Amino acid sequence: xxxxxxxxxxxxxxxxxxxxxxxxxxxxxxxxxxxxxxxxxxxxxxxxxxxxxxxxxxxxxxxxxxxxxxxxxxxxxxxxxxxxxxxxxxxxxxxxxxxxxxxxxxxxxxxxxxxxxxxxxxxxxxxxxxxxxxxxxxxxxxxxxxxxxxxxxxxxxxxxxxxxxxxxxxxxxxxxxxxxxxxxxxxxxxxxxxxxxxxxxxxxxxxxxxxxxxxxxxxxxxxxxxxxxxxxxxxxxxxxxxxxxxxxxxxxxxxxxxxxxxxxxxxxxxxxxxxxxxxxxxxxxxxx
Ligand code: NAP
Numbered sequence: 001x002x003x004x005x006x007x008x009x010x011x012x013x014x015x016x017x018x019x020x021x022x023x024x025x026x027x028x029x030x031x032x033x034x035x036x037x038x039x040x041x042x043x044x045x046x047x048x049x050x051x052x053x054x055x056x057x058x059x060x061x062x063x064x065x066x067x068x069x070x071x072x073x074x075x076x077x078x079x080x081x082x083x084x085x086x087x088x089x090x091x092x093x094x095x096x097x098x099x100x101x102x103x104x105x106x107x108x109x110x111x112x113x114x115x116x117x118x119x120x121x122x123x124x125x126x127x128x129x130x131x132x133x134x135x136x137x138x139x140x141x142x143x144x145x146x147x148x149x150x151x152x153x154x155x156x157x158x159x160x161x162x163x164x165x166x167x168x169x170x171x172x173x174x175x176x177x178x179x180x181x182x183x184x185x186x187x188x189x190x191x192x193x194x195x196x197x198x199x200x201x202x203x204x205x206x207x208x209x210x211x212x213x214x215x216x217x218x219x220x221x222x223x224x225x226x227x228x229x230x231x232x233x234x235x236x237x238x239x240x241x242x243x244x245x246x247x248x249x250x251x252x253x254x255x256x257x258x259x260x261x262x263x264x265x266x267x268x269x270x271x272x273x274x275x276x277x278x279x280x281x282x283x284x285x286x287x288x
Contacts, residue, residue: 014067108142110256
């Protein structure tokens with residue numbers, strides 16, 4: 001019985017993690033590439049973070065993902081951070097380089113990769129982002145880097161929409177950044193090219209809720225919901241009924257995981273298109 005011999009170990013830490021799809025993605029990735037590696041999930045409470053990170057160094061855990069509630073607190077334990085993680089002040093991927101912990105954030109780049117795979121151009125486009133939390137921040141920074149011309153941050157709590165739009169303006173003064181509430185009273189819907197739902201609205205079990213109504217948008221609008229459970233959220237159903245092109249959150253989920261793999265194992269392993277397609281097929285069996 002040497003099935004566990006010399007395996008490289010990776011994992012996810014968070015609380016809760018029992019429903020996470022990350023092990024399905026990463027372990028299937030290892031299988032596809034014939035790697036002698038394994039990915040676990042560990043439910044870690046706040047007060048256990050310090051001891052668990054010391055243990056990871058001793059056990060030579062090669063890399064790990066970080067989810068709620070540790071994405072920000074992990075910063076205190078890192079030796080180094082990528083520029084992206086530094087800007088976002090949040091980390092979802094850590095590489096253990098001989099005991100030095102290096103933090104990254106792959107949410108934004110994973111999102112951009114998913115657009116590339118769908119062959120969607122975003123340069124000079126007008127984007128409406130719903131939400132102003134961690135995912136909205138990561139995605140809006142990545143979109144700004146890709147050269148969108150206009151962004152509107154619409155959020156239930158308007159003060160957070162203002163704060164996020166101000167942060168983006170400070171970093172990218174050339175972009176026209178506006179803010180709004182979820183009623184979109186100050187947004188010219190017809191001019192929007194892409195709507196991205198970065199709120200938790202519509203996520204299981206609240207599957208009958210949509211963050212906005214889908215009236216007044218142009219026919220060419222693309223609607224991207226980063227929520228992946230259910231696969232077809234209420235927002236995507238409404239968008240489909242209006243004839244809009246829709247994308248669900250599974251795409252981003254897989255791509256941010258492949259970006260973590262690229263950080264841990266190097267670029268050459270990550271044949272994005274091929275591995276994405278195979279993992280997507282496997283994952284769709286796990287999400288209704
Ligand atoms: P977060 O930082 O907690 O932000 C949550 C956002 O949702 C805030 O803008 C919040 O608005 C809004 N919201 C929550 N409940 C709402 C409600 N009932 N009505 C209106 N707005 C509401 O969370 P996050 O990390 O940004 O994640 C947001 C969503 O994205 C989650 O569903 C998460 O699963 C999903 N996600 C998907 C991926 C992927 O790979 N596909 C990656 C990351 C996140 P307020 O500011 O008003 O509270």
